[in-house]
Amino acid sequence: MSSLNLDDFSDLIERPDSGTRRDAEERRERLTVPPGSLGRLDELGEWLAAAQGAVPVKALKQPRVVLFAGDHGVASLDVSGRPAGSAHRLVRAALEGESPVAVLARLADVPVRIVDAGLDCDPSLLPDEVVRHRVRRGSGRIDIEDALTATEAEMAVRLGMAIADEEADSGTDLVVLGDLSVGGTTAAATLIAALCGTDASVVTGRGGAGIDDLAWMRKCAAVRDALRRARPVLGDQLELLATVGGADLAAMTGFLLQSAVRRMPVILDGVVSAACALVGQRAAFRAPDWWLAGQLSGEPAQAKALDRMALNPLLDQGVTVGEGSGALLALPLVRAAAALAAELPEKAAEAAEEEPAEPVTTE
Template sequence: MLDRQPVASFAEIRQILRDLPGPDLEAATRTATREALLTKPTGALARLEEITQWLATWQGKHPPAVNHPRVAVFAGNHGVADLGVSAYPKEVTAQMVLNFQSGGAAVNQLCKNADADLRVYEMCLDQPTADFTQGPALTEEETARAMAYGMMAVEPGVDLLCVGEMGIANTTSAAAMAAALFGGTGQEWAGPGTGIHGSALSRKAEVIDLGLARHRDRFEDGLAILQCLGGHELAAIAGAVIAARMARVPVLLDGFASTVAAATLLKLDSHALDHCLVAHCSAEPGHRKVLAKMNKQPLLDLGMRLGEGSGAALAIPLIRAAAMCHSGMASFAEAGVSNKD
């Protein structure tokens, strides 16, 4: 009997990454031209102007707009949760998914506030990843399939994608992936996650170091890092980021785990995340270090550490405000206001 062909493969993912579209320079130029004519001193709206330029450049249109934002929350379970690295058991992942679906989580309220579409993607919750201290967390096929599944979050009409996650022990995976990407040890990257400290935090650092030692020879490849140390939901985030780029949909990354998941793509293309902004800086200590390594400045810094796409959802009104200022403000000529000489 012939072996079944995988649904997706790393070779297919690499081919897609080789064909990523670049910035739309015409839309960028039109945005800059209009920005200079609006009734305000040059640069007075600071980062709002930068956001507008980014939005137009990656939507590929002028004026940019945020009419159909989507918050995609990917949920998966991790085998290392059984090693004492989290304050909660992995059953909480499925319980929180039900909370999302019933409208009871913080992200539900933030999506209502932002008039955003929330989608929750359950990923093999009854089949946690393997323990990455003993072998790869996922097979290559599982990783590629998870990435392909994540790509489905980018549907026609979506004009801004926010990616978040839910998965007990996924800050352990994210910390291990960050160390694989940027160097360092478990002690340097492990954070409290859901609220651990003391001996539990030391155990988390130990587990990370065990994973790093086992898979160190594969750290030159971002896809291999996802496979060896990641999870279904983290691979799906990377896939969603790729699909958004192909569809010209700008992306807001949420916290530590989603940012690290996306950062694996930088190993394959240093410009793979040019269409992404980071919504907020998580209180998880590793997030600020990752942002410094990526040269990304978060839009918000409120000390949040919830995950589930909450920071990204919170930033949607800010993105929309930037676009509305750009498209709705009058020019000096239209308003009859004297411009500077």
């Protein structure tokens, strides 16, 4: 019997400070730039102020990209554009600076942290700081077997919680969250279909690597079969992650929930992070208030999950590569919102500067 109950997070997570948000809104009314003229950047600045509990909002000084890596057994059904068990190649490319997320991270001057939760490779292929957290080697084939044991699912969630604590303790003030997985979108689609009560064909997309029509039909069948196994365990989020999730998805879910506990904002990337967020919302309804949807990836399951959580994506550039890339593209917008909210002058201050000093008279 697991000692971890995800429903307990509901009592631990509070909403961002509504009083601070009201103060931020009132300050926005006093700025020299007309209200509404900055569009959604106003809303972002107010959200950040509430998350930080500070008016004016503070600049983002230590954002970080955190990527959870894992392989999924369902990829052996040829439902992905990449070979089964090849997620370690994505990790290696990111480490060597040769992947989209690595290029964008360099451009934004943001460090990248990669956590191996369930890669299916020899640990010697990657640095120890990446592989030392691994819960198991690859996750089970969810159409016919559980992704994880109950013990492994708890270990994975606690791993994500520990990583969130490490980031919060080190001063990270915002996280760009993504995944490096093969087969992960199939597991994510299954989770979202189960939690939203929809059929496999409604949520099944073509993944970050892109697949042809035959592979899409195989993926639909895999999601359909996994859904049959997911529906009986919908009442227990931890069991759901063990049944049709995977080590990386369970770790991401733990990370998201603990980040909300620690009041650390997170930008979500694609369908995998959206699926984990949806599981997190099921456990703690206030948790999505700490998350931003970075981008719309084109995956139908992601759109359904974001709609369920009432999260409006910041960008829609057709980026399907995953790896946190789309969310990282949204980071400059969040930084810009913080800078504008913090640095634009107020009308009163401007008027005081322009008003001439009263003449001094002597009798």
